[in-house]
Amino acid sequence: GQNIDQPTEMTATEGAIVQINCTYQTSGFNGLFWYQQHAGEAPTFLSYNVLDGLEEKGRFSSFLSRSKGYSYLLLKELQMKDSASYLCAVRDSNYQLIWGAGTKLIIKP
């Protein structure tokens, strides 16, 4: 079966750095997505990786290793507004998205 694993919850301190991991086992691979979802709101797109390596976008970076079935989202200079759930999703060989259950990130002052 297809599976996306990510930690259920993480806690970090304002100003620090946090890494949220995502491992996947899917039927084929056509890209990996990270979305951010604040409580009670719509998920919003953060990043897309289809090739191995690091994609940097401001305070957020996303890394992909296709051979290891592994990605991480790196958040730097954490702000209170970064408290949210972070959803990892992989697009399989049928171009369907398989979603992880999300990681709830709690930022403490």
Place this chain on the structure above:
Amino acid sequence: DVKVTQSSRYLVKRTGEKVFLECVQDMDHENMFWYRQDPGLGLRLIYFSYDVKMKEKGDIPEGYSVSREKKERFSLILESASTNQTSMYLCASSTGNSGANVLTFGAGSRLTVL
């Protein structure tokens, strides 16, 4: 500001009632999707559509149907609501079927079935 608008944020219905969830997007996107989101689970695809009057079953279509009469509107229908359909329903849209094909989501409709 581009938008996906879901008509109802919160609904409370009784078992056996027919429920309509409406979704409208203003981005001229070809693709539209209905997901449900439950605690501890990833988003699960109910139905999707790549064109007007076209629909495809997702992973959990049982108990649901959809309608896409116009490009901008995608409706989810629960013919006879049951308590196990209590959930958050998310509508999304995207353009094309190549490249990143990023989803734009609506704010969600939280349905409670009593």
